[in-house]
Amino acid sequence: MEGVGARPDVHWQGSLFDGLDARERLSFDGLRHEPLDERSWIDVVPGWVPDHAALFDRLLEIAPWQQRTREMWEREVLEPRLVASWSTGAELPPEVRELSDPLSERYGVAIDSCLVNLYRDGSDAVAWHADTVRKVLRDPLVLTVSLGARRSFLLRPATGGPVVRRYAPGEGDLIVMGGACQHEWHHTVPRERSASGARMSITLRHSRPGRSTATAAAR
Numbered sequence: 001m002e003g004v005g006a007r008p009d010v011h012w013q014g015s016l017f018d019g020l021d022a023r024e025r026l027s028f029d030g031l032r033h034e035p036l037d038e039r040s041w042i043d044v045v046p047g048w049v050p051d052h053a054a055l056f057d058r059l060l061e062i063a064p065w066q067q068r069t070r071e072m073w074e075r076e077v078l079e080p081r082l083v084a085s086w087s088t089g090a091e092l093p094p095e096v097r098e099l100s101d102p103l104s105e106r107y108g109v110a111i112d113s114c115l116v117n118l119y120r121d122g123s124d125a126v127a128w129h130a131d132t133v134r135k136v137l138r139d140p141l142v143l144t145v146s147l148g149a150r151r152s153f154l155l156r157p158a159t160g161g162p163v164v165r166r167y168a169p170g171e172g173d174l175i176v177m178g179g180a181c182q183h184e185w186h187h188t189v190p191r192e193r194s195a196s197g198a199r200m201s202i203t204l205r206h207s208r209p210g211r212s213t214a215t216a217a218a219r
């Protein structure tokens, strides 16, 4: 893993919005619940964080950015994105708690870890995968707030085949993957030459079962 240190030199131009407190500004009124099949679903709240530009700038400043390495064809390669993480047990910064508290309350899970990803431009990406939290929980929720430029976020069955669902999250959108999503579906943020700038995703996770989730042993 390579430390990046100073604020990454990326830019995204958005509008600033402030004034309201967290409960007023983070409304679930626009939520769309979209089943993928009988066991998996996606919730989408367009523009969930109205002051997304300010949050993008703040996280760019405070997050402990790193560029991780990954083994590929027996060689260590740099992951094509920067990440900053607060793992289970670490105290989440207030900027993240402001998002995770209302989400914990709404979805009945104790959000206790956070990985923030920075796609610096259209060459940064993450390949098809499912999140490893599936090894611990039967039906984990993975809750993602997207800031900055819109990028494709695609889903297909874990068994392969064509893309079944396409989103273009950015600018404060919330996407929640639920049910058996991490067991039966894969997601990706592919490279995109036409990306209009940097995108940041704040991915929030829980390590214990919640109101409607169960342990892996139960599957």
Ligand SMILES: O=C(O)CCC(=O)C(=O)O
Residues within 6 Å of the ligand: 115, 117, 126, 131, 144, 153, 187, 189, 201, 203
């Ligand atoms: O950036 C995203 O929206 C997806 C990130 C992701 O899938 C991951 O970090 O595991």
